[in-house]
Amino acid sequence: MNLQHHKNSISESGFTVINTIFSDEEIDKIIHVLENIDTSKETFRKSEDLFAIRQFLKEIPEVNELIFNENIKIIIKDIFGDKYVAVKSIYFDKPEKSNWYVAYHQDLTISVDKKLELPNFGPWTTKQNQFAVQPPLDILENIFTIRIHLDDTDENNGALKVVPQSHAKGIYRPETIDWNVETEKICNVEKGGIMIMKPLLLHGSNRTTNGKKRRVIHIEFSDRELPEELNWSERMN
Structure with missing residues (x-):
């Protein structure tokens, strides 16, 4: 894999798409795990328009060895750097009939293990005993997000x-x-492909109109230690 082009694209444009990172067989194994989980846990969000699992890598540990295949390990090391680890993970399933529309936004919060009064950290939110906070800008600027596509999108x-x-x-x-100044780009990704993006990239998505599923695993990576007693709540080496 020649990743220099993708590295340049991320730093210049804020994103890149790399297809054929997972074989169909690897994707089918991941889907098999997802289709056999107990979905009654309170960390799982269910509605007609969206099914989501927060703290995905912690909740479904058996997917870890499937997700972190050789290609992904090389990408993390060569594009991000040696010290990058997963610090947040979510699974999104946008069903076939979904009217779920996401307006343009940036990903401005990180998941942490507790609430502390710290300079330049805030505002804070708490959901189901999970703490999220907007950190200083340099921490956000340092994060990379990998979105693994389980369907053609x-x-x-x-x-x-x-x-x-x-x-x-x-x-x-x-x-x-x-x-008048900005442009919009649609990021098509094949099943088994990934999109890498910076969280500060403005992004959104439209409603589904073709009756096809869109299942995505979203994982954020950082190489930063947080100040004082604060820790990443989902940190995984």
């Missing part, structure tokens, strides 16, 4: 739409997007 079943280069503009309020 295009604009008809909720592929991400992004604003290229918006990741380099700090906190960017979506309502201030000037479409």
